Amino acid sequence: MRESNDTPALLLVNLGTPAAPTAAAVSAYLDEFLSDPRVVQLPRWLWLPLLRKLILPRRSPVVAKKYAEVWLPGGSPLAVHTEALAAAVRARMPGWRVAHAMRYGAPSLAGALQRLRADGAREVRVLPLYPQYSTTTTEPVADALAAHGAGLQVSLLRDYHRDAGWVAAVADSIRAHWAAHGRGERLLLSFHGLPQRVVDAGDPYARQCEASAAAIAEALGLAPGEIQLAYQSRFGKGKWLQPDVVAVLRQLAGAGVRTVDVACPGFAVDCLETLEEIAMQAAALFRDAGGEALRYIPCLNAGAAHADALAALAQAHEGWR
Ligand SMILES: C=CC1=C(C)c2cc3[nH]c(cc4nc(cc5[nH]c(cc1n2)c(C)c5CCC(=O)O)C(CCC(=O)O)=C4C)c(C)c3C=C
Numbered sequence: 001m002r003e004s005n006d007t008p009a010l011l012l013v014n015l016g017t018p019a020a021p022t023a024a025a026v027s028a029y030l031d032e033f034l035s036d037p038r039v040v041q042l043p044r045w046l047w048l049p050l051l052r053k054l055i056l057p058r059r060s061p062v063v064a065k066k067y068a069e070v071w072l073p074g075g076s077p078l079a080v081h082t083e084a085l086a087a088a089v090r091a092r093m094p095g096w097r098v099a100h101a102m103r104y105g106a107p108s109l110a111g112a113l114q115r116l117r118a119d120g121a122r123e124v125r126v127l128p129l130y131p132q133y134s135t136t137t138t139e140p141v142a143d144a145l146a147a148h149g150a151g152l153q154v155s156l157l158r159d160y161h162r163d164a165g166w167v168a169a170v171a172d173s174i175r176a177h178w179a180a181h182g183r184g185e186r187l188l189l190s191f192h193g194l195p196q197r198v199v200d201a202g203d204p205y206a207r208q209c210e211a212s213a214a215a216i217a218e219a220l221g222l223a224p225g226e227i228q229l230a231y232q233s234r235f236g237k238g239k240w241l242q243p244d245v246v247a248v249l250r251q252l253a254g255a256g257v258r259t260v261d262v263a264c265p266g267f268a269v270d271c272l273e274t275l276e277e278i279a280m281q282a283a284a285l286f287r288d289a290g291g292e293a294l295r296y297i298p299c300l301n302a303g304a305a306h307a308d309a310l311a312a313l314a315q316a317h318e319g320w321r
């Protein structure tokens, strides 16, 4: 069916991921991602030669091996799950065009906007799949909309870090994990980290992570002290948000904690940072430090509760600007 011109469109946007688990594809992806001045805020004359001559040649083959360990038959987990999530949301929004795009890599945001335009869309709601706002993730989506959104009436959802539907979906996924595997001695929520200087410059991301953790704790009927928050995926040499997930896991194991449940509610879908860094690396580290088991709780991915929450957000009257 061809929708009428007045049908609104929803565009789900995720970060992006390499096209293949190879050094060349990882290098191309990281080059686009890490040369965005919103992501690494160093002077270009200093950063770009450093990135291209030193960091990419060294890091890309190492990171490509990590991607290879989690790669799915259909591609990178982030790409596969984002596409499945868009399909699940589409099924809940009759009358809407629902598309997805990546901020870096493919399918490109510019291309997705072009297809919507060609298809006769006028109003486009853009939902970055970042529950917590950051100048390093959400704002680059706004930049791309300013650059490629001409001719469309575009609005953006800046964050959904305390949205009731999303909080309930995360809490339910943790309860389901407990029902299937029993309850670990501790519950740890691991969010992607951020350089401390970005936070000091006023980025509200860390506050939003704390508020999300508090809301999830409340939905689970836990006291704030019964849930621990940590930050992961540190990159480079500078100071990043604390506490670091590795330090927290070492400390828990050292204190005699045998089992810890870990969820990553800042990630809408599973990706390298959850499947390799947490479910594989951090789990091995916890065992080496004397723990018995780190039980990873998968992201919401294309689950029904997630798709319901995002479809409700997409059709909400508030939050869009
Ligand atoms: C300065 C560097 C980085 C900042 C700032 C940053 C913020 C940030 N990232 C996400 C979500 C994801 N990041 C992912 C991978 C990834 N992130 C960085 C660096 C920064 N991220 C790098 C170099 C990489 C690639 C992997 C590596 O080389 O180690 C991913 C996964 C992508 C995938 O393909 O699976 C996600 C998702 C958030 C939410 C965020 C700030 C809040």
Ligand SMILES: [Fe+2]
Pocket (backbone or CB within 6 Å): 001, 002, 003
């Ligand atoms: Fe249709």
Ligand SMILES: [Fe+2]
Pocket (backbone or CB within 6 Å): 192, 233
């Ligand atoms: Fe990142």
